[in-house]
Amino acid sequence: MDGFDRVRRRLLDDFQKDFPLDPRPFRVIGERLGISEDEVLDLLCELQESGVVDRVGAVLEPGRAGASTLAAMRVPPEMLEGVAAFVSSFPEVNHNYQREHEINLWFVATAPTPQRLRAVLDAISYRTGIPVIELPLVEAFRLDLGFPLSWS
Amino acid sequence: MELSPRDLELLALLEDGLPLVPRPYAALGGRCGMDEAEVIARLRRLLEAGVIRRFGLILRHRRLGYRANAMVVWDVPDVRVREAARILCALPFVTLCYRRRRHPAWPYNLYCMIHGRERSPVLEQVDEATRAAGLEGLPRQVLFSRRCFKQTGARYFSTIRNSLREAADAAPGA
Numbered sequence: 001m002d003g004f005d006r007v008r009r010r011l012l013d014d015f016q017k018d019f020p021l022d023p024r025p026f027r028v029i030g031e032r033l034g035i036s037e038d039e040v041l042d043l044l045c046e047l048q049e050s051g052v053v054d055r056v057g058a059v060l061e062p063g064r065a066g067a068s069t070l071a072a073m074r075v076p077p078e079m080l081e082g083v084a085a086f087v088s089s090f091p092e093v094n095h096n097y098q099r100e101h102e103i104n105l106w107f108v109a110t111a112p113t114p115q116r117l118r119a120v121l122d123a124i125s126y127r128t129g130i131p132v133i134e135l136p137l138v139e140a141f142r143l144d145l146g147f148p149l150s151w152s
Numbered sequence: 153m154e155l156s157p158r159d160l161e162l163l164a165l166l167e168d169g170l171p172l173v174p175r176p177y178a179a180l181g182g183r184c185g186m187d188e189a190e191v192i193a194r195l196r197r198l199l200e201a202g203v204i205r206r207f208g209l210i211l212r213h214r215r216l217g218y219r220a221n222a223m224v225v226w227d228v229p230d231v232r233v234r235e236a237a238r239i240l241c242a243l244p245f246v247t248l249c250y251r252r253r254r255h256p257a258w259p260y261n262l263y264c265m266i267h268g269r270e271r272s273p274v275l276e277q278v279d280e281a282t283r284a285a286g287l288e289g290l291p292r293q294v295l296f297s298r299r300c301f302k303q304t305g306a307r308y309f310s311t312i313r314n315s316l317r318e319a320a321d322a323a324p325g326a
Binding site: 011012015016017018019021022023024025026027037041044045048051052053054055056057058059060061064070072074084085087088093094095096097098099100101103106107112131133134135136137138139140141 | 160163166167168169170172173174175176177178188192195196198199202203204205206207208209210211212216223233234237238240241249250251252253255257258261293295296297298299300301302303
């Protein structure tokens with residue numbers, strides 16, 4: 001984490017939530033960090049290019065809009081690469097990870113309607129011949145309130 | 153709160169991220185026929201209503217060196233889930249905590265995520281969490297992530313075009 005200067009840290013720490021709803025949000029951020037609006041924009045572009053920041057965006061409350069579920073598959077190791085690529089090819093799939101377990105492929109799928117979500121999951125199990133284990137959310141106790149960074 | 157078609161349009165556009173320009177809300181509005189004030193007012197309302205859980209920078213933790221990422225699951229008697237979750241949420245290293253439906257192939261109902269830079273401290277935190285929440289002796293699994301095949305923001309609404317296209321294709325006479 002050595003390459004991060006103090007301004008970058010504060011930008012990453014302080015604006016994961018409550019992003020300013022001001023016509024000039026980057027100027028507001030700059031005022032708080034003691035840098036100019038242009039410098040904030042440059043820094044964000046750089047952090048996005050290097051892959052640290054995915055985007056400035058909204059995380060939605062599950063169940064309030066659209067449909068989503070966690071899903072898992074037990075994929076034979078020799079098929080993992082291909083099945084993972086097929087699963088990732090759906091725009092509805094946003095996280096897709098290999099985890100160290102016999103049930104080894106874990107992904108989250110979201111869609112505007114439950115019907116569309118159903119169609120995506122059915123297509124995945126039909127085309128791969130592997131059952132999709134659906135693990136829908138029942139209750140969120142703490143869900144993506146931002147990521148607490150420890151700067152060592 | 154009922155989402156209007158204009159809210160959905162705005163949320164769909166926002167899935168690509170806020171444009172990094174001096175007046176991003178005006179730019180966003182320009183793509184869906186809203187003025188800047190309407191975009192800001194709608195976002196504020198969606199936040200106040202809790203439809204948007206958080207609005208801000210979305211980071212990729214792997215790029216920040218957090219590579220020991222454990223999903224921890226327990227099979228907890230339903231009556232005890234909330235109390236256990238309350239304790240887990242109070243632990244500073246638990247980043248996500250939720251209850252999911254059990255499945256015959258996966259009988260776990262309580263989930264949490266612990267992100268760290270190294271495995272061994274994460275495993276210690278898993279034990280600490282288990283003890284703190286009184287979950288010793290209950291079935292548990294710790295699944296570290298190995299490869300990330302895809303990580304993008306959730307696309308609830310910008311995929312809606314696909315659904316509309318399919319609906320049109322399926323319509324009689326189409």
